[in-house]
Amino acid sequence: MAVKTIRQALHEALEQEMRRDPRVVVIGEDVSGGAGTEGGRDAAGGVLGVTKGLIKEFGEARIIDTPITESAIMGAAAGAAVTGLRPVAELMFSDFLGVCFDQIFNQAAKFRYMFGGKAKTPMVIRTMVGAGRSAAAQHSQSPYHIFTSVPGLKVVVPSNAYDAKGLLIQAIRDDDPVIFCEHKLMYDLKTEVPDEPYVIPFGEANIVRDGDDVTVVALARMVHYASEAADTLAAEGIECEIIDPRTTSPLDEDTILESVERTGRLVVVDEATPRCSMATDIAALVADRAFAALKAPVRRVTAPHTPVPFAPSLEKLYIPDQQRIAAAVRDVYGYAR
Amino acid sequence: MSTPLTAITMPKWGLTMTEGKVVAWLRAAGTSFAPGDELLEIETSKITNVVEAEAAGTLLRVVAGEGTTLPIGGLLAVTGPADAAAADIDAFVSGFVAAAPAGDTTEAAAAPAPRMLDVAGTRLRYLELGGGAGAPLVLLHGFGADLNTWMFNQPALADARRVLALDLPGHGGSARDVGTGDADSLRHAVEAFAAALDTGPVHVAGHSLGGALAVLLAAHRPDLVRSLTLIAPAGLGAEINAAFIDGFVRASRRKDAVEVLQLLVHDPALVSRTMVEDVLRFKRLDGVAAALATIARAWFASGQQQVSVAAELAGLTIPVQLIWGSEDRIVPVTHARAAPPHAVAHVLDGAGHLPHMEKSGDVNRLIRRFVDG
Numbered sequence A: 001m002a003v004k005t006i007r008q009a010l011h012e013a014l015e016q017e018m019r020r021d022p023r024v025v026v027i028g029e030d031v032s033g034g035a036g037t038e039g040g041r042d043a044a045g046g047v048l049g050v051t052k053g054l055i056k057e058f059g060e061a062r063i064i065d066t067p068i069t070e071s072a073i074m075g076a077a078a079g080a081a082v083t084g085l086r087p088v089a090e091l092m093f094s095d096f097l098g099v100c101f102d103q104i105f106n107q108a109a110k111f112r113y114m115f116g117g118k119a120k121t122p123m124v125i126r127t128m129v130g131a132g133r134s135a136a137a138q139h140s141q142s143p144y145h146i147f148t149s150v151p152g153l154k155v156v157v158p159s160n161a162y163d164a165k166g167l168l169i170q171a172i173r174d175d176d177p178v179i180f181c182e183h184k185l186m187y188d189l190k191t192e193v194p195d196e197p198y199v200i201p202f203g204e205a206n207i208v209r210d211g212d213d214v215t216v217v218a219l220a221r222m223v224h225y226a227s228e229a230a231d232t233l234a235a236e237g238i239e240c241e242i243i244d245p246r247t248t249s250p251l252d253e254d255t256i257l258e259s260v261e262r263t264g265r266l267v268v269v270d271e272a273t274p275r276c277s278m279a280t281d282i283a284a285l286v287a288d289r290a291f292a293a294l295k296a297p298v299r300r301v302t303a304p305h306t307p308v309p310f311a312p313s314l315e316k317l318y319i320p321d322q323q324r325i326a327a328a329v330r331d332v333y334g335y336a337r
Numbered sequence B: 001m002s003t004p005l006t007a008i009t010m011p012k013w014g015l016t017m018t019e020g021k022v023v024a025w026l027r028a029a030g031t032s033f034a035p036g037d038e039l040l041e042i043e044t045s046k047i048t049n050v051v052e053a054e055a056a057g058t059l060l061r062v063v064a065g066e067g068t069t070l071p072i073g074g075l076l077a078v079t080g081p082a083d084a085a086a087a088d089i090d091a092f093v094s095g096f097v098a099a100a101p102a103g104d105t106t107e108a109a110a111a112p113a114p115r116m117l118d119v120a121g122t123r124l125r126y127l128e129l130g131g132g133a134g135a136p137l138v139l140l141h142g143f144g145a146d147l148n149t150w151m152f153n154q155p156a157l158a159d160a161r162r163v164l165a166l167d168l169p170g171h172g173g174s175a176r177d178v179g180t181g182d183a184d185s186l187r188h189a190v191e192a193f194a195a196a197l198d199t200g201p202v203h204v205a206g207h208s209l210g211g212a213l214a215v216l217l218a219a220h221r222p223d224l225v226r227s228l229t230l231i232a233p234a235g236l237g238a239e240i241n242a243a244f245i246d247g248f249v250r251a252s253r254r255k256d257a258v259e260v261l262q263l264l265v266h267d268p269a270l271v272s273r274t275m276v277e278d279v280l281r282f283k284r285l286d287g288v289a290a291a292l293a294t295i296a297r298a299w300f301a302s303g304q305q306q307v308s309v310a311a312e313l314a315g316l317t318i319p320v321q322l323i324w325g326s327e328d329r330i331v332p333v334t335h336a337r338a339a340p341p342h343a344v345a346h347v348l349d350g351a352g353h354l355p356h357m358e359k360s361g362d363v364n365r366l367i368r369r370f371v372d373g
Helices: A006-020 A054-058 A070-082 A094-108 A144-148 A161-173 A221-235 A253-263 A278-289 A312-318 A322-334 B086-099 B104-110 B183-197 B209-220 B242-250 B254-262 B273-284 B288-303 B310-314 B333-338 B360-372
Strands: A003-005 A024-028 A063-065 A086-093 A124-129 A154-156 A178-183 A190-192 A206-209 A214-218 A240-244 A247-249 A266-270 A299-302 B006-009 B019-025 B038-043 B048-052 B057-062 B069-071 B075-080 B115-119 B122-129 B137-140 B163-166 B202-207 B225-231 B320-325 B344-348
Touching (some): A006 A024, A006 A054, A006 A161, A024 A070, A070 A086, A094 A124, A144 A154, A144 A178, A161 A190, A214 A221, A214 A253, A214 A322, A221 A322, A253 A278, B137 B183, B137 B209, B183 B288, B242 B288, B320 B360, B333 B344
Parallel strands (some): A024 A063, A024 A086, A154 A178, B137 B163, B225 B320
Antiparallel strands (some): A154 A247, B006 B075, B057 B075, B122 B163
């Protein structure tokens, strides 16, 4: 099977769905990539190259470059969705969600409910999350927990190319607004990806690694850090079960609870800030529903409650790493043993 | 000059295996063994299985201890005559290490890959292993499976003949379009494949739905088939586990898939998480669910087998053997009674619907003896 990057997997998902369904359109800033530059249209294919080549095949009626105005992009996408298209809108950096939050939070997320189920809003918002590029406090956040807290939105946080393709196709075919969060440092990560289209259902976590000692729930880039920490810990005789929820809304609560019922120990790893976050949400879920199974306190490994620092040395300290994950696992593993 | 030393190496089970881990040695160094004796257990990311001795010998030295992970082809142990000199064994081991490829990449690159055959208006994927002048063996998997179902059989049986494992229409890497999905349409595809081989009559082993297809192939084209090995075949009675068929067609989540797949085997531990994941990954592909549903409707509508091959089987004059697991929960072992008198039936204790995986050593011996004899 062909090995593809997350970038290629996302491109393939868009291309295949646009061929399958003429209602699918892409709308965003510079999605044709390069208009007005020396190279011309399609020179870049979006800020990270995901949409490169689409303008040639599908034309400007379906690959829609917009002015730099996020509220207009999201408003146009939401309107197009309720009137019959299936737009894939691009919010280049998720940090810009403040500009267009009304369109997402109070319009798209509410249409189905406000119109008594008579309207559906099949739109996808692709957006970049994550720190690690020294892009500073306004371009480095991971606010998927803010989207997750909004009823009416579905939220996807993929960690590998196989999941990215299957989840993006599912997002496009889904009849509700879906926020699709792509980590900006992960586009070149490779794994085996089928050439054919396929869908991964929302709310189905991936068990990345089997283990009986400690359950580790991790998202996006943290899945890979947790796996590296688990290799180190396995050499010490501690076996981690790593769960990647893949979607934070809906959240596969059963897989997390069943694992903790077996291990009795939980570490949640999340690159986002800790207050009102996925780490907190999952910790609360387990405290509420699996308290009797717990043999140790739940540990959260997260960023601190601060803006993302620009200085590379500070940013490195800010992002949870393998050592911090391993230390937290050792801590809960050794608790009251 | 003593009998030469031989190596036991890491086997390759299935298309994606690159390495395996020694779980346990079932014989101690220094003990002798007979063909078919269980030597060690190996775990891959998908499954744990036993390696059996192919010939008699003495386990002279265990090179890969329990817990060791080796690439395919890596040296597990040295066997030979009981009186072999330690120095000879040392030389064999160091010579083997020197000759072995440095990493598994070379091994993987050299591994045979499946091929595609465009035939009878469809595209079929198959894997060919082995060689030799004798009549080839063709393997036909069951409903919902693919050629990987033969991972413990095809490499072992390919030591003395060409063995070709086919993906049926709608399955594995073959085309998703199954037409009506009924007995005729699937049999046409299998027939076209067997005819395209152009090797004269072949031995055919078929499992479950593949077993019924094997019978139909032999009945329609006696010129193409030399012998039949039918493993828990469909088509010999009305009963079928409808919960399995419906559940398999419907399952899109891990939890549902685990429950359904465990019906296939006697020991549920055989169903590993990666095996479940592989099934789900296949089922998520566009077109697969529709193909499986079409075939299920044609073969197993209303919870009953719709295709009977009993009359065709009774009319065959070629050698036929049946292999069935005593604990089969999908197609009851009592259907073996529908076999004609000239067919030999082997019932394997402690096996479910997948005896070729659950009791691979026994099944391989039965097939080898049958096609050689």
